[in-house]
Amino acid sequence: MILNKNKNKKLTSIGFGFVPEESQLHFLVEIPRNKDKEVRIFERAKWLEGEQVIDYRHDKIKVLLSVSKWEKIKFTIAREFNPRLKAKKYKKGTWVMGKTPVHRLLGKELVLIAWVIADCDPTNIDSALKNWLGLRPEERWWLYTMTNATSGNVDDNFGWRKAIRYALTENPVLDDKKRESLFFNMNDEDI
Numbered sequence: 001m002i003l004n005k006n007k008n009k010k011l012t013s014i015g016f017g018f019v020p021e022e023s024q025l026h027f028l029v030e031i032p033r034n035k036d037k038e039v040r041i042f043e044r045a046k047w048l049e050g051e052q053v054i055d056y057r058h059d060k061i062k063v064l065l066s067v068s069k070w071e072k073i074k075f076t077i078a079r080e081f082n083p084r085l086k087a088k089k090y091k092k093g094t095w096v097m098g099k100t101p102v103h104r105l106l107g108k109e110l111v112l113i114a115w116v117i118a119d120c121d122p123t124n125i126d127s128a129l130k131n132w133l134g135l136r137p138e139e140r141w142w143l144y145t146m147t148n149a150t151s152g153n154v155d156d157n158f159g160w161r162k163a164i165r166y167a168l169t170e171n172p173v174l175d176d177k178k179r180e181s182l183f184f185n186m187n188d189e190d191i
Helices: 067-087 104-118 122-133 137-151 159-169 176-184
Strands: 002-004 009-011 026-031 038-044 060-066 098-103
Touching (some): 038 104, 067 104, 067 122, 098 104, 104 159
Antiparallel strands (some): 026 038, 026 098, 038 060
C-alpha cells in the first residue's frame, strides 16, 4: 500500500502496481478462458469504475499473443515485477483470467517482451526472456518508447519492432559461468 498525500488515505495497488487514484494511464492484459483465443494487451488512459469495458476509440491494442506463448512468459514477468513492487510497498501482482491492470512503466516492459515473443519462433522464447532480463528497466522503457513511436501498432512488424525481436532472440545468451570465464581469461590486450 502507498499513502495518498492529498487525502492522507492509504491506497492499494491493483494488478501489477496500478493505482487509479495516482494516474489513469495503465496497460490492461486480457487473458481469455478459451485457449484458442489470444491474450490482448491494451494501452489505456482511463480507468472505469467497476467492469473494465474496452473502448476501441480510446484504448489502443498493442499486442496479440497466443495463449501458449503467454504461458511461457507470464511467470518470468511476474518474478521480475513483484520484487520491484514489494520494494515500492505495492502489493504482489498476479495474472488472472479476464483483465489485469499493469502500472504504465511495467506495462512498457511487458509490451516490449510481448512484441518480441508474438512474432518469434517458440524455440527462441527462452533466449528472448534471458536477454530481456539482462536489460535494466530504464533500457526497456527507452526501447519501448523508440519502438512505439515508429512501429507500435498491433500489426506492425517492421523497423524497431523487427530489430528488437532480432536483438532479443538471436543474441547469444551466456550463462554466468561462461560469462565469468570470458571475463577472467581476458588479458590487458583484450581491453
